[in-house]
Amino acid sequence: MSYDSQIFKLTENKEIAKGIFDWTVKNDELPARAKCGQFVNIKVPGRVLRRPISICDATDTTLRLVFQVKGEGTKVMSQMKPGEDVEILAPLGTGFDIKPGKRYCFVGGGIGVPPLLFSAKQTDNPMVIMGFRNKDLVILKDDFKAAGAELYTATDDGSFGIHGFVTDVLSEHMGEFDEVCACGPVPMLKAVAEVCRGKVRCQVSLEERMGCGIGACLVCSCKTKIDGEEHMTQVCRRGPVYDAGEVFYDA
Amino acid sequence: MMPDMKVKLCGIELNNPIIAASGTFGFGREFSELYPLSSLGGISCKGITLAERDGNPTPRIAETESGILNAVGLQNPGVDHFIKYDLPWLREQNTAIIANIAGNTVEDYCTMAEKLSDSDVDIIELNISCPNVKSGGVQFGTSCESVGNITREVRKHCSKPLMVKLSPNVTDIAEIARAAEAEGADALSLINTLTGMRIDINSARPIIRNNTGGLSGPAVFPVAVRMVWQVSNAVSIPIVGMGGISKWQDAVEMMIAGATALQVGTALFNDPYAPIKINEGIEKFLSEKNISSVTELTGTIKPW
Ligand SMILES: Cc1cc2nc3c(=O)[nH]c(=O)nc-3n(C[C@H](O)[C@H](O)[C@H](O)COP(=O)(O)OP(=O)(O)OC[C@H]3O[C@@H](n4cnc5c(N)ncnc54)[C@H](O)[C@@H]3O)c2cc1C
Ligand SMILES: Cc1cc2nc3c(=O)[nH]c(=O)nc-3n(C[C@H](O)[C@H](O)[C@H](O)COP(=O)(O)O)c2cc1C
Ligand code: FES
Numbered sequence: 001m002s003y004d005s006q007i008f009k010l011t012e013n014k015e016i017a018k019g020i021f022d023w024t025v026k027n028d029e030l031p032a033r034a035k036c037g038q039f040v041n042i043k044v045p046g047r048v049l050r051r052p053i054s055i056c057d058a059t060d061t062t063l064r065l066v067f068q069v070k071g072e073g074t075k076v077m078s079q080m081k082p083g084e085d086v087e088i089l090a091p092l093g094t095g096f097d098i099k100p101g102k103r104y105c106f107v108g109g110g111i112g113v114p115p116l117l118f119s120a121k122q123t124d125n126p127m128v129i130m131g132f133r134n135k136d137l138v139i140l141k142d143d144f145k146a147a148g149a150e151l152y153t154a155t156d157d158g159s160f161g162i163h164g165f166v167t168d169v170l171s172e173h174m175g176e177f178d179e180v181c182a183c184g185p186v187p188m189l190k191a192v193a194e195v196c197r198g199k200v201r202c203q204v205s206l207e208e209r210m211g212c213g214i215g216a217c218l219v220c221s222c223k224t225k226i227d228g229e230e231h232m233t234q235v236c237r238r239g240p241v242y243d244a245g246e247v248f249y250d251a
Numbered sequence: 252m253m254p255d256m257k258v259k260l261c262g263i264e265l266n267n268p269i270i271a272a273s274g275t276f277g278f279g280r281e282f283s284e285l286y287p288l289s290s291l292g293g294i295s296c297k298g299i300t301l302a303e304r305d306g307n308p309t310p311r312i313a314e315t316e317s318g319i320l321n322a323v324g325l326q327n328p329g330v331d332h333f334i335k336y337d338l339p340w341l342r343e344q345n346t347a348i349i350a351n352i353a354g355n356t357v358e359d360y361c362t363m364a365e366k367l368s369d370s371d372v373d374i375i376e377l378n379i380s381c382p383n384v385k386s387g388g389v390q391f392g393t394s395c396e397s398v399g400n401i402t403r404e405v406r407k408h409c410s411k412p413l414m415v416k417l418s419p420n421v422t423d424i425a426e427i428a429r430a431a432e433a434e435g436a437d438a439l440s441l442i443n444t445l446t447g448m449r450i451d452i453n454s455a456r457p458i459i460r461n462n463t464g465g466l467s468g469p470a471v472f473p474v475a476v477r478m479v480w481q482v483s484n485a486v487s488i489p490i491v492g493m494g495g496i497s498k499w500q501d502a503v504e505m506m507i508a509g510a511t512a513l514q515v516g517t518a519l520f521n522d523p524y525a526p527i528k529i530n531e532g533i534e535k536f537l538s539e540k541n542i543s544s545v546t547e548l549t550g551t552i553k554p555w
Contacts (some may be wrong), residue, residue: 003285004285005523043522048468049319208310216281217274217277218274218297218323220312221305221311237281
């Protein structure tokens with residue numbers, strides 16, 4: 001069985017940057033099935049819909065989930081205490097397609113950075129380019145370094161690292177890697193895809209509002225062109241990761 | 252003694268009273284990775300149309316206090332694809348199969364009813380209550396005249412049990428129910444979603460791309476119970492009750508109000524195992540009350 005909804009134990013919950021929380025949750029069965037770029041759907045007390053959050057890292061018995069407080073649900077999540085039980089549907093979706101023997105460049109923007117950690121760990125000598133609005137929002141720097149990444153950090157206002165956008169850094173290093181994997185806001189993803197076009201393969205991870213999280217309710221549809229054919233596909237199942245050309249073809 | 256959970260709907264025996272609600276369960280494959288579909292009384296499949304449809308642009312869903320709004324807009328692969336690729340697999344799952352159909356014209360509905368009458372489905376559910384499509388859907392479901400008319404026309408082309416799904420967006424649902432019964436409906440299902448809206452206060456944009464959507468989930472439950480009760484007083488054909496059922500107590504309450512069987516939709520998004528847990532809860536309740544069959548709950552309301 002691929003995914004299931006089970007009880008996890010929240011073992012850690014710390015605020016790693018302003019409004020950004022870092023969870024570790026434990027379960028004996030499901031974490032071992034996680035692949036990079038996949039996500040989970042978290043049942044939040046008092047809310048009707050679950051909250052989709054990317055898998056930031058995984059061991060055989062734990063998942064690490066890093067999220068930003070946006071509205072009601074993530075606020076409740078930020079206040080949960082270690083020791084509490086959480087129901088999680090996991091692992092969901094189709095993650096990054098990582099091929100052995102290639103060098104990958106992972107490009108992340110803001111809260112799109114977390115899923116790139118588990119992904120970078122699956123590859124040799126990864127390059128990681130991450131961008132944030134300002135220095136207060138910079139996350140996971142030490143984790144990427146510990147994973148052996150060649151790391152570049154940019155901020156929009158220059159308050160930390162390189163002053164500029166991830167695409168500037170990406171263009172500069174073009175030729176030093178075989179493929180790109182990106183996660184972040186859509187304008188950033190489109191810009192990254194544009195830089196890669198005709199040069200290297202680019203995979204992008206999308207977001208969409210979700211219901212079931214497993215492909216049944218069709219609320220998370222995305223217009224895609226796969227093998228030349230246009231279809232609606234479900235971001236929660238065929239995605240969240242697509243080849244850039246599959247989703248940005250008419251841009 | 253274990254209580255008997257089986258119910259009969261239009262001559263079809265259901266494993267138990269809990270049916271997955273149309274549009275929340277697809278054609279069952281995704282949920283079958285969690286539990287055998289035979290643990291359900293049936294599946295009301297995603298609403299199908301004559302031709303394939305892409306549906307509305309996204310976002311198609313928004314959360315509300317105790318509910319959700321959706322405006323999927325009937326994305327589906329079309330009736331022929333359903334019969335050829337989804338139905339054979341569904342048929343092997345040992346659960347009742349309800350085909351939910353929607354059309355742009357009365358002729359669309361009749362053509363689909365004809366095709367499905369030659370297929371292996373158990374029941375045809377006439378969706379004349381979808382609030383999220385420009386033509387068709389709810390326009391057929393809001394006056395006695397149009398409900399009576401479409402039921403009569405489809406009846407001529409339908410040799411399967413015909414269940415008409417009613418919209419709550421009407422002034423007097425009992426009247427509409429009588430019109431469907433008079434023109435040959437074998438059962439009624441209710442309620443579909445209530446039209447609603449949410450707006451992002453920062454952007455002043457509706458959260459749903461379609462601007463409005465259909466409200467479902469616990470927020471609509473009391474409305475659904477009221478309507479099931481009113482309709483059960485108005486007709487003698489069986490009622491499949493739905494709208495906000497999320498726990499076994501809700502299921503029992505809806506049956507007491509007059510429902511023979513139930514559909515569970517939005518609750519699946521909160522907990523995909525909801526139908527299983529609801530069945531377990533009903534079974535325990537019946538045991539404790541020494542009730543031998545779940546069918547004994549239907550319509551036992553003692554109104555003041
Ligand atoms: C595949 C996927 C992976 C994600 N990974 C992460 C992650 O690792 N870290 C992180 O901080 N955020 C992530 N998000 C975004 C996260 O799901 C939303 O920020 C979160 O659901 C907002 O919930 P809320 O209760 O704070 O907001 P509310 O505004 O109260 O939410 C209302 C409803 O809208 C939905 N919603 C609101 N914003 C989004 C959004 N951007 N995407 C999808 N649904 C949304 C909520 O799930 C909820 O159903 C991911 C989204 C997707 C689809
Ligand atoms: C995402 C979604 C899609 C739906 N699609 C359909 C549909 O295709 N046909 C239909 O008759 N009803 C559809 N419905 C309505 C449900 O079948 C049901 O009538 C309604 O949601 C109330 O029940 P609930 O509160 O248990 O969800 C849909 C509901 C939701 C939430
Ligand atoms: S969230 Fe239900 S299909 Fe994707």
